[in-house]
Each structure stands twice: as structure tokens, then as C-alpha cells.
Amino acid sequence: MTEFTDPQPTPEFSVTVTEPIVAQPAPDKPALIAPLWHTLLITALILGNSLLGSSKVGAVKGSGSRIVLYGGTFVTQLILILLIWFGIRLRGVRMRDLIGGRWKTVETFLLDVALAVGFWITSLLVLFGIRVALGTIDLHNMQKSVDDTVRILGPMAPHTYLEAALFVLLSVCAGLFEEIIFRGYLQRQFGALGRNAIVGIVASGIVFGLAHGYQGPRMMVVIGFYGIFFGILAHLRKSLRPGMMAHAFQDSIAGIGLFKLVTRH
Numbered sequence: 001m002t003e004f005t006d007p008q009p010t011p012e013f014s015v016t017v018t019e020p021i022v023a024q025p026a027p028d029k030p031a032l033i034a035p036l037w038h039t040l041l042i043t044a045l046i047l048g049n050s051l052l053g054s055s056k057v058g059a060v061k062g063s064g065s066r067i068v069l070y071g072g073t074f075v076t077q078l079i080l081i082l083l084i085w086f087g088i089r090l091r092g093v094r095m096r097d098l099i100g101g102r103w104k105t106v107e108t109f110l111l112d113v114a115l116a117v118g119f120w121i122t123s124l125l126v127l128f129g130i131r132v133a134l135g136t137i138d139l140h141n142m143q144k145s146v147d148d149t150v151r152i153l154g155p156m157a158p159h160t161y162l163e164a165a166l167f168v169l170l171s172v173c174a175g176l177f178e179e180i181i182f183r184g185y186l187q188r189q190f191g192a193l194g195r196n197a198i199v200g201i202v203a204s205g206i207v208f209g210l211a212h213g214y215q216g217p218r219m220m221v222v223i224g225f226y227g228i229f230f231g232i233l234a235h236l237r238k239s240l241r242p243g244m245m246a247h248a249f250q251d252s253i254a255g256i257g258l259f260k261l262v263t264r265h
Helices: 036-058 062-089 095-099 106-134 142-156 161-194 197-210 217-237 241-264
Strands: none
Touching (some): 036 161, 036 197, 062 095, 062 142, 095 161, 106 241, 161 241, 217 241
């Protein structure tokens, strides 16, 4: 009787397939959000308006001319905002992208409020030290510092309650507009051109200081530092919202303070 045995099992072979190594793409570099010519135009308009504004402030006399000055400032900033909107649309960027989106929860809104308050207090303390170092505040003669402020900013400061109300309204608009212009637009453009976020923060801060030529050279330096502080806040938060609130609050408080000063002199 013939016996049948099972055939020996066929040995199994495992094949390891090595996937080809694919080079990882380099991180995307900051891209321009508008054409270069557009940025040059916006910067030239800002500097030109600062130069003209320096001569106009000294010519302000009476309530009517101050109201015209406030209205002209609002219109000028609105034109810049519209030009920026046009420029970024050429690259498919929305205004919402510059601002940093919207508040999605109450918690994010409250966080931005807390950041705005903390930033405002901290920056004022630091700017006070800078002003002392530059000599715009004399600790030994504070009255002289107050008198100098009234002399420089007195012509454009509100002198009536109507002017004060209009100035506060202008301050709120300026807080929104200037953050979009300097931190939302110019900071990103300069950062893309310099391939570095720090370049964008510093360059936009410098232009921000130069935009306030009517306050004199030393105060332009102080305001330049203030612009850099706002730029750091916008960069870290990835949003303009806290800076907008702090900016609007600061300008409003400054206007009310000037109103109190000029009515006492």
C-alpha cells in the first residue's frame, strides 16, 4: 500500500519595498499681498500727507477750521483704506485676512479686551521712559512739558464739547483705519519684501512715526516706537483686534485730555 505524504510547504519570502525619499518642500516665504507699486504709492501718500499736515496744523484757527481738519483726516484715512482694499484684491486677499478673522466665541473677545488693556498700560509706561530719555517730558518741570504739549497740539485739540465728541469719533475710526494701514497692510508688505517679520514690524513702525510729522521730530521717534509695539502685538496675536481697541482708546483719552488742558489755559 502506497503512502502519500503532504508536500513540503513552500517557504514564504517577504519583500520590503523602500519608498523613494522625496525632498520636503521649503517653508513658504511671506508673499506680497499687493503689487510693489501699490505699496510705494500708499507710502508716498502717507508721507506726503504728513508733510502737508505739519503746515496745516499751525494754520488752524477757530472751531470751523478744526472741524474741517477732523473731517479731512477722516476722508484721507478712508481713501487710504479703499486704496488698500483695491490693492489686496488684485492678489485675492480679503480685508478680513488683514484684520485676522472674526470673534468666534465670547472668550476670544474677552481675551482681546484683556490684551488691549494690558498692552495699553504697559506701552504707556515704556513710552513714558522713552519720552523722558528723549527730553519730551521734563521730570523736574512737568508744567513746561504740559505747556509744550498745548503749544504743539493745542491748535488741533478740541475746544468745545461738539469738537470733543467729533474728536472721539475720529479717534475710534483712526484706531480701526490706522491699524489696517500700518499693521495689517504695510507690516505684511515690508515683512514680505525683507523676508523677515522683524523687518516688517520695524519698517511699518518707522513709517507710522513719520506719519505724525505735525508733532515734531522727537515725538515722531516716540510714536515710531509705539508703532513697533503695536506691530509686535499684531504679530504675536495674529490679529489686529486688540491693537484696534487699544489704539482707539488711547487716541480718545488723549483727545479728552487735550480738551481739558486747552480749556484751562
